[in-house]
Amino acid sequence: MTTTRALSLLGVDRIHGAGNSAVHALRGLTIEVAAGELVAVMGPSGSGKSTLLNLAGGLDRATAGQVLVDGVELGELDAKALARLRRHKVGYVFQDFNLIPSLTAAENVALPLELDGVRSRPARQRALLALDEVGLEDLADRLPQDMSGGQQQRVAIARAVVGERSLILADEPTGALDSETGEQVMRLLRARCAQGVAALLVTHDAGHAAWADRVVFLRDGAALDDTGSASGPESLLPETAR
Amino acid sequence: MSIPHGLLALLDQRPMYGYQLRAEFERATGATWPLNIGQVYTTLTRLERDGQVVGQATDEEGRQRYEITAVGRETLRTWFTDPVTLGDRPRDELAIKLALAALSPGLDVQAVVQNQRVATMQRLQELTRLKRDAPTPSAEDLAWTLVLDNLRYMAEAELRWLDHCEGALARVRPPTAPPTSDPDPDAASDLATDPTQESLR
Known part of the structure; x- marks a missing residue:
């Protein structure tokens, strides 16, 4: 338990507004994600999933409690340091991919590196490597409009992990994909986690959440329950052997 | 069968x-x-x-x-x-259990639903792990991967149905107030007064 978590939310409250009209988006929420772990969060609309992702990614600040990325408390950083940490440590994957339409796959993946001051040649080389890892090396020079949804999401995942980034925040990453393609995306996220990346995934889809090591159920801004760490498949047999 | x-x-x-x-x-x-x-x-x-x-x-x-x-x-x-x-097919024990639970006064049915949800999700995770570790199915393995997929889809359907039960229960009978450890009584009443959030999935 003493190892540094890739992401820790410790007793986090997020209250919008004040007084009678105050909305408690999160109440005393604690969630930790270790390096190499894939955690899924499920909950109905309004349960606080989006707020959770915004806080974890430093896009929003907690009203109370602590948010730590790689052991660094986000609440203690000024805006500039926070932006820097976000660029270096955190990758985002969205439902609608959010690729820049006028840039090729390789340029999209290289962009965060170039924004970080990496020269364009080495940035492109690392982008090609990242695309290779998601099986898209042949499509490096294609524009998003010439790719399928599944291919675009794989580009987005390559972009999310390029560089030294250690935390992926994914907001319904399979929401716009058919189930087969969604499964490929989950396989890919798992593969990234197997290489040490931590991922926090928000989804409505139980079938895709089940790819996670742990599923947290969110209700009214608090974690109601989670499925704990995995037990072995042997435990299946007495369940289903009827 | x-x-x-x-x-x-x-x-x-x-x-x-x-x-x-x-x-x-x-x-x-x-x-x-x-x-x-x-x-x-x-x-x-x-x-x-x-x-x-x-x-x-x-x-x-x-x-x-x-x-x-x-x-x-x-x-x-x-x-x-x-x-x-x-x-x-044999009758489904879970369906009968929840139907009867909904009639039982004083029972925390939401907790019954949630316990089942955790258990079913754990089963779905285990089934998914089997699928994930399996190589691309060959003709030989096709039969059992189809059985495995069937079990996964059944678990997914059960989870959807549990979500539905939770929403329906919240509409008809507000959740029993949790023990005094709950710091904010609004938490429970939000769910009871706003069932739409359950049906939006």
Whole structure:
């Protein structure tokens, strides 16, 4: 338990507004994600999933409690340091991919590196490597409009992990994909986690959440329950052997 | 699903010994339905009595292969072409349990739903782990991967149904107030007064 978590939310409250009209988006929420772990969060609309992702990614600040990325408390950083940490440590994957339409796959993946001051040649080389890892090396020079949804999401995942980034925040990453393609995306996220990346995934889809090591159920801004760490498949047999 | 039909389907491929039938049956169902060898022989005896299979001459080790008859093939064909009806399946204990729970005064039905949700999600995670570790299915493994997919879809359906139950329960009977440890009483009443958030998924 003493190892540094890739992401820790410790007793986090997020209250919008004040007084009678105050909305408690999160109440005393604690969630930790270790390096190499894939955690899924499920909950109905309004349960606080989006707020959770915004806080974890430093896009929003907690009203109370602590948010730590790689052991660094986000609440203690000024805006500039926070932006820097976000660029270096955190990758985002969205439902609608959010690729820049006028840039090729390789340029999209290289962009965060170039924004970080990496020269364009080495940035492109690392982008090609990242695309290779998601099986898209042949499509490096294609524009998003010439790719399928599944291919675009794989580009987005390559972009999310390029560089030294250690935390992926994914907001319904399979929401716009058919189930087969969604499964490929989950396989890919798992593969990234197997290489040490931590991922926090928000989804409505139980079938895709089940790819996670742990599923947290969110209700009214608090974690109601989670499925704990995995037990072995042997435990299946007495369940289903009827 | 019945064991006699399963054995007939396997024997339709080729004659087999009892121990072979058991191994092939388990392979086809991904060991989700273990058979003991006693069940196999009891079933074979009954099938032979009914003229569905016939035992071949015993070999020098005293073992006997069984082969399907024309009558057996006809039984098998009917089984494959007739749809499975509701009456063929056992009643679902969970559905009955939740229906009765909804009627029981003073019971925290939301907690019953949530406990089941965690358990079903754990099962779905385990099934998904089996699928994820399995190589791309070959023709040989197709049978059991289909069984595995069936179990996954059933678990997904159960989770959807549990979400539905939770929403319906919240509309009809507000959750019982949790013990005093709840720091904010609004938490419970939000759920009770805003059922739409449950039905938006």
